[in-house]
Amino acid sequence: MLLLTVFILLVIIITVNKKREKACAALGGAYNSGSVVIIDAGHGGMDGGATGVSGLLEKDCTLIISKKLDAAMAFLGIKTIMIRTEDMSLDYSEDNTIRKNKIADLKARLKIADETENPVFFSIHLNIFPESQYRGAQVFYGPNSEKSAELADITQKTLISLLNDGNTRKYKKAPDSVYLMNKLSCPAVTIECGFVSNPEEEALLKNEGYQKKLAIAIAGGFIKYITGK
Numbered sequence: 001m002l003l004l005t006v007f008i009l010l011v012i013i014i015t016v017n018k019k020r021e022k023a024c025a026a027l028g029g030a031y032n033s034g035s036v037v038i039i040d041a042g043h044g045g046m047d048g049g050a051t052g053v054s055g056l057l058e059k060d061c062t063l064i065i066s067k068k069l070d071a072a073m074a075f076l077g078i079k080t081i082m083i084r085t086e087d088m089s090l091d092y093s094e095d096n097t098i099r100k101n102k103i104a105d106l107k108a109r110l111k112i113a114d115e116t117e118n119p120v121f122f123s124i125h126l127n128i129f130p131e132s133q134y135r136g137a138q139v140f141y142g143p144n145s146e147k148s149a150e151l152a153d154i155t156q157k158t159l160i161s162l163l164n165d166g167n168t169r170k171y172k173k174a175p176d177s178v179y180l181m182n183k184l185s186c187p188a189v190t191i192e193c194g195f196v197s198n199p200e201e202e203a204l205l206k207n208e209g210y211q212k213k214l215a216i217a218i219a220g221g222f223i224k225y226i227t228g229k
């Protein structure tokens, strides 16, 4: 069932990538889970996030993947909220220091989740490391909801099986320093989609087909999470 869904998704997303309403009608709310998926495209505006070895900006790539994830969720009939749909900060003041602006931005993201009923939070990021050999998507979970680890486990497994890239990473609890994961009370995961410090993986992250695969794996994992299948 999951594989079939993933296949259908792949076809639909390729053909109706930006036509959200059409996609939404395709399954007619087949997976109405009662949850609202919040899709958080990491960074944005003055905060570019990581910069890849050949210049890929994390904030740009996370937005592209997030939009594809939104399309995939819409196709499945799952309600979503996009934290941002363009290159912007959620809260920014010229008078603030970079650090203060960063905290204000994260607080604004948290507020959206706090004001949403039954949220499930997906924060989309890219990884970076000083040594270039490290690669592979990895999922981190917030400690405040007991459902988060299960969501992270399923998402990690779905990413590994769909990307089929020999990734052996395991899902982990988010470090204490990750503000959103530690503040959110709902099921919440951060997905580090890959390392921009690895030239091959950075090239994949720039590739539209690969971006779609990432989105489909995350959406497929969510279906598994809500259906238990």
Ligand SMILES: [Zn+2]
Binding pocket: 042, 043, 049, 050, 058, 125, 126
């Ligand atoms: Zn990031």
